[in-house]
């Protein structure tokens with residue numbers, strides 16, 4: 001079983017950026033629940049499985065991706081706050097970090113182990129992609145609607161939809177990690 005302590009070990013530096021203790025605990029609870037429901041029993045799996053099945057990941061793991069997206073979204077927020085004398089919208093950092101950590105949690109339900117060290121799309125994943133399953137799980141654990149928006153709308157499901165600003169930041173950080181891989185794999189990335 002993957003425990004709260006395992007998740008705190010995996011995402012400790014990011015979790016420590018969430019000031020609201022109850023929110024931090026809920027983020028961990030959602031992860032523990034997602035791992036149990038998805039059949040993931042060893043936290044090392046999260047450090048090993050690819051972060052997407054849509055393109056070749058070149059070894060970038062689920063956990064690395066989640067950290068990169070969370071830190072990337074935070075970096076975008078801090079850059080705007082530093083550069084702009086008056087930012088015309090407020091960015092909630094607790095919401096941003098919690099949403100960054102949880103944006104892909106539904107992948108732990110969308111993917112399953114293939115029994116040979118890799119993973120494949122699960123039946124649950126065929127029924128609902130990770131933005132949907134992750135949003136449902138977060139709602140069940142009482143995460144605020146705005147964090148449900150980040151999870152539900154960070155990918156194509158959110159195109160053209162109302163979004164909190166933190167969703168926009170997580171989306172941009174997410175695609176900054178994804179698009180170059182797709183381009184590398186189809187020969188469009190100039191290296």
Ligand SMILES: [Fe+2]
Pocket residue numbers: 065069103104174
């Ligand atoms: Fe992602």
